[in-house]
Amino acid sequence: MGRVGLIEDAVILAEGRLSVFGAKTASCILRYANEAVVAVLDSTNAGKTAEAVLGFGGAVPIVASVKDSLKYKPKQLVIGIAPIGGGLPPEYREIVKEAIESRLSVVSGLHYMLNDDEELYDLAQKHSVKLLDVRRPPDELTVSKDEARFLPVFRCLTVGSDCSVGKMVVSWEVAKALRKKNINAQFCATGQTGMMLSGWGICVDRVISDFVAGAAESLVKKVSDADIAMIEGQGTIYHPAYSGVTLSLLHGSCPNIMILCHHLGRTHIKQYDVSIPPLKKIVYDYEYVSAYTHPAKVVGIGLNTVDSDEETARKACIELERELNLPVTDCVRFGPEPLADAVFKEFKQWKSVWKK
Amino acid sequence: MGRVGLIEDAVILAEGRLSVFGAKTASCILRYANEAVVAVLDSTNAGKTAEAVLGFGGAVPIVASVKDSLKYKPKQLVIGIAPIGGGLPPEYREIVKEAIESRLSVVSGLHYMLNDDEELYDLAQKHSVKLLDVRRPPDELTVSKDEARFLPVFRCLTVGSDCSVGKMVVSWEVAKALRKKNINAQFCATGQTGMMLSGWGICVDRVISDFVAGAAESLVKKVSDADIAMIEGQGTIYHPAYSGVTLSLLHGSCPNIMILCHHLGRTHIKQYDVSIPPLKKIVYDYEYVSAYTHPAKVVGIGLNTVDSDEETARKACIELERELNLPVTDCVRFGPEPLADAVFKEFKQWKSVWKK
Structure with a gap:
């Protein structure tokens, strides 16, 4: 109980x-x-x-x-x-x-x-x-004022190669791991499960499309006195139905850095006949579209290996690390520490500049 | 009256x-x-x-x-x-x-x-x-099934460097010019003014973000027995508040071709501190993000020259035509024919392949 x-x-x-x-x-x-x-x-x-x-x-x-x-x-x-x-x-x-x-x-x-x-x-x-x-949005939402990028909190957004690849899990696990390092890391829920777990947030996919970036901005504002906001990502820019939700969340939350999440072995957008590009292109594309309003780099990969055996999973992480020159882990299977370390390193650099 | x-x-x-x-x-x-x-x-x-x-x-x-x-x-x-x-x-x-x-x-x-x-x-x-x-969306909307790209109607979407640069006007004018050529061209309204003028459509920026691509898909389905759907664009992929609406509309309507609209002399997103990139990059970017789900090329530029004198306007059109190797016109000032011709040419090519 x-x-x-x-x-x-x-x-x-x-x-x-x-x-x-x-x-x-x-x-x-x-x-x-x-x-x-x-x-x-x-x-x-x-x-x-x-x-x-x-x-x-x-x-x-x-x-x-x-x-x-x-x-x-x-x-x-x-x-x-x-x-x-x-x-x-x-x-x-x-x-x-x-x-x-x-x-x-x-x-x-x-x-x-x-x-x-x-x-x-x-x-x-x-x-x-x-x-x-839970998905009912608050009444007072409006358009983004493009203010998230000026807030004194370091922002990390999880982005994905598809829906339901583990973005919520990675955001949650990395926030938890950062708190263990005595960093004030806050999880910002943007979907129903994240809201159920954390008790607050906004299901951005239910928000009027004009106001989604504004909703993301309002979430980041709520944690602006934390050290790090771990923002739960949604969808993917490649999704025929949901790409706009993803882009609104990206431009509204204005991340400093991103973690890319992928389900090992998935080749097509779930339930749609659209291929998922190679991870190298996905990293490039997220960095490219972020820069339309604010530059953000991908600093690590959250690999969901739930339906692979442990050896396959470990090999996949090592190979991807080599290929992309980024830390790769399955947060559930191997722990979130490599990603938490990468986020912490970027946070320290940002803070040293921000305080000046 | x-x-x-x-x-x-x-x-x-x-x-x-x-x-x-x-x-x-x-x-x-x-x-x-x-x-x-x-x-x-x-x-x-x-x-x-x-x-x-x-x-x-x-x-x-x-x-x-x-x-x-x-x-x-x-x-x-x-x-x-x-x-x-x-x-x-x-x-x-x-x-x-x-x-x-x-x-x-x-x-x-x-x-x-x-x-x-x-x-x-x-x-x-x-x-x-x-x-x-007018902006109240219909109740029965749902997610896109990624079906627009299989419809037997040729789709042209207007896209922009910013909000309120003339996308509605260009879509409307080109549709009218195509009808003068005895082409069955239908205007698909996605904003309030377009709906007021045409009497039908959906204000996509008011739709729940998860359903915007689905709303765009439903508009194209409604005109699927026409020759050409001229789809009114919204926002811009560079807009800190509205980029998601733009991308949802782009991926949901699955255009075969696009016309890029720009307001001559505008250097920043209206009311936001975000620069508008050079038109060459904008053309590249729209073609690039379209291709996430379905390739579409930009076939012409609608230049809004309303606050320039006629000589400046004409010179700007000629210079841009040279630079981009695309037809450029101000539909209101110089007529939509160069754009209508470009759309018609692409339509004919598509139709010769589609019918086989």
Whole structure:
């Protein structure tokens, strides 16, 4: 029983989809906030533990239904998937209703706003539970004033070769590693899972397109008295649907440096017929488009090797390090230290100039 | 008295701001739909005609107040400005209220939704008039499926060195010139003025950022049985606040070709401390970022020379033509034919391949 960020004594809904890429939100919560999770709902894996299915998440039990979860005294149902388009899968609707009827609050990061769904809203009112739509942007957003680049906080943005390659994980892990060095490093959440974990942020992909850079700017402003802002990246500049979100976030947060994240072995944008270029070109392209408003260099690579064996993963890191002349690590498998060191080195240099 | 697109017997509100760049929406309506305009409201120019102040717009009278406009029997008040951030200027509020009380409908392209303003909404209900928020996106939008590039319509997107350089005007003028050649060319509006003129479209900068490319895709799909889609561009990839809107529109509409628009003499992004690169680099950059998903080349330059004298304008066109080896024209001053010819030539080539 416990609480981390927005998550408290939660059942994580991942019905039929519990895997690292199939239920991104569920996985990250189980990785970083499993003390706040009482159960996972996935009837296809019922009876196992999170650890047994995912390789992490500890002894959190997997149950087949809301009813089966009640013995663990949950307070919340958290929707643990992040599907393309952000709709509520039809087969999840009945589960959400059952949770509300069982007096669980519902935490959702979908584009589909539970509070705008009359049936669910009325049901929640009736049972006195809350529906928390994490993706709902704050009302007061407006356009960027291009001020992030003048703030006294060192900014590191994670960027990617595609969606769901591990940008949130790298930002989170590097921030944690920097804090261990007694650096005040703050994680800036720009997506639903990051917000659930950290308890604040803005889901920039839900923001009116004119205001996305402004939203990113406002996040960086909120941590402007920290040493380092680790900003969670979104999408990729190569994505046929989301490239604009990526560019707005890049130009709005005005990073000093970037960490490029990639899923080892992925050759095409997930669910689209668009190839992913070689990493050398990706590094070049991010540095090139950053410089449209403010120069930023890529200082390291976060390689997601989750579906490779350890030898393949280690070899890939070494080969990429040689090829790109940059530190490369899988933060989860081999630890974030090489990236944290690279960020810290750049921060020190920047600070020595900034203070003058 | 008349109607063009969404505009019908309208008073155009441009209080204190009537100029080509100060009241972009007013100017374009006066240029292309002045038969649907009965008066312009700008007390600082009252008594003059649109033509006398702007150099176009004909004998449309300029009046000092809503009351003074009533003798021209208006049906609508159209908000004729497009300010950064899209708010309703406080000094416009009383004018809008007076218009509603005088039984005029109000057409607005602001981000600020008149229908969400309780006082204005109630007042409109009371006087049985409509508030038309042109920028409100349709409900059914979702993510792009990357399908535009497979549609049987030839796509030409206008792109720019900055906001408000004339992308709407160039798209509109070239579409008109192509129709004179008996080509079925359709104008796809992506901004408020374009929508007011054409009567349809989507203001993409108001759309949820995840869905902008999808919105662009849906516009192109709507004209997929035309020969050529002339797609109105937005923003610029160099804009600290709006670059993401530009990139989403570019990747979502998947142009075959582009026309680059520039305002002669402008050296910096309007209201921001960001320099505009040389046109040669801009051409390179748009072709480069297009190719992330689909290759497209720039086939001509639309040069806005509105505040230069004719000799300077002509010289600039000739010099740029030499430098870039592309046709260059100011569509308003010298006519759109060089650009229409370039588009037509590319269309013919594409069609000969496409049909096979």
